[in-house]
Amino acid sequence: MRIDILCLFPEMFVSPFSHSIVKRAEGKGLVEVVTHNIRDFTHDRHATVDDYPYGGGAGMVLKPEPVFEGVEHVRRVTGTADSPVVLLSPRGRLFTQGVASELAGHAHLILLCGHYEGVDERVSEHLATDELSIGDYVLTGGELAAMVVVDAMVRLLPGVLGSDESAGEESHAGGLLEYPQYTRPEEYRGWRVPPVLLSGHHAEISAWRRRQSILKTAARRPDLLSR
Numbered sequence: 647m648r649i650d651i652l653c654l655f656p657e658m659f660v661s662p663f664s665h666s667i668v669k670r671a672e673g674k675g676l677v678e679v680v681t682h683n684i685r686d687f688t689h690d691r692h693a694t695v696d697d698y699p700y701g702g703g704a705g706m707v708l709k710p711e712p713v714f715e716g717v718e719h720v721r722r723v724t725g726t727a728d729s730p731v732v733l734l735s736p737r738g739r740l741f742t743q744g745v746a747s748e749l750a751g752h753a754h755l756i757l758l759c760g761h762y763e764g765v766d767e768r769v770s771e772h773l774a775t776d777e778l779s780i781g782d783y784v785l786t787g788g789e790l791a792a793m794v795v796v797d798a799m800v801r802l803l804p805g806v807l808g809s810d811e812s813a814g815e816e817s818h819a820g821g822l823l824e825y826p827q828y829t830r831p832e833e834y835r836g837w838r839v840p841p842v843l844l845s846g847h848h849a850e851i852s853a854w855r856r857r858q859s860i861l862k863t864a865a866r867r868p869d870l871l872s873r
């Protein structure tokens with residue numbers, strides 16, 4: 647899978663992508679992540695990427711030309727015509743585990759990072775095929791959101807995780823929160839590991855974990871149970 651990211655601060659991706667599972671996946675040849683600076687697709691002397699909003703109001707708006715030309719550049723070098731173009735912004739539909747697994751099925755993806763008080767609406771209307779939000783809060787830019795999307799997707803690609811750490815059996819995959827996990831020591835500061843986990847009774851352990859998952863979900867995320 648190849649992922650092209652168009653943004654204003656490509657340097658932000660260097661450290662996260664060189665320490666995470668993304669690095670490992672790239673090393674195995676399973677994914678290639680390429681970042682581009684939207685500023686490189688401007689033509690004026692000051693490399694202008696933003697301008698005042700028509701109609702007035704606070705803040706600046708990301709201009710459409712360098713964003714469109716950036717995507718056209720990516721289309722040329724990758725030879726792609728119809729891979730998804732995903733705009734990251736707080737107005738998007740919510741990014742979930744289900745969306746991650748759907749996106750991970752594409753051979754190529756283009757991510758656009760929104761900024762400022764907004765992005766010219768023609769990007770959303772005529773360039774992006776999808777608009778996603780990683781949650782109901784406002785970031786200073788879409789770069790952090792793009793990192794979240796890439797991380798969640800890459801770990802789902804076949805061969806990225808070892809068999810020990812497989813992506814299937816965890817929070818949200820099954821619509822319930824994960825059950826509590828324990829490791830050694832058996833007692834820590836007076837807090838004991840639940841005896842059932844030391845019992846060796848696999849059926850009882852499964853039943854306990856299922857019950858704990860349901861209790862945790864009911865307490866913390868009742869919205870997940872009602873679905």
Ligand code: 4FM
Pocket residue numbers: 734735736759760761762763764765778779780781782783784785786787788791
């Ligand atoms: C803020 C982009 C304002 C565009 C941002 C505007 C975000 C999010 C986010 C920064 N991206 N999920 N939440 N981006 O806040 O994806 Cl107009």
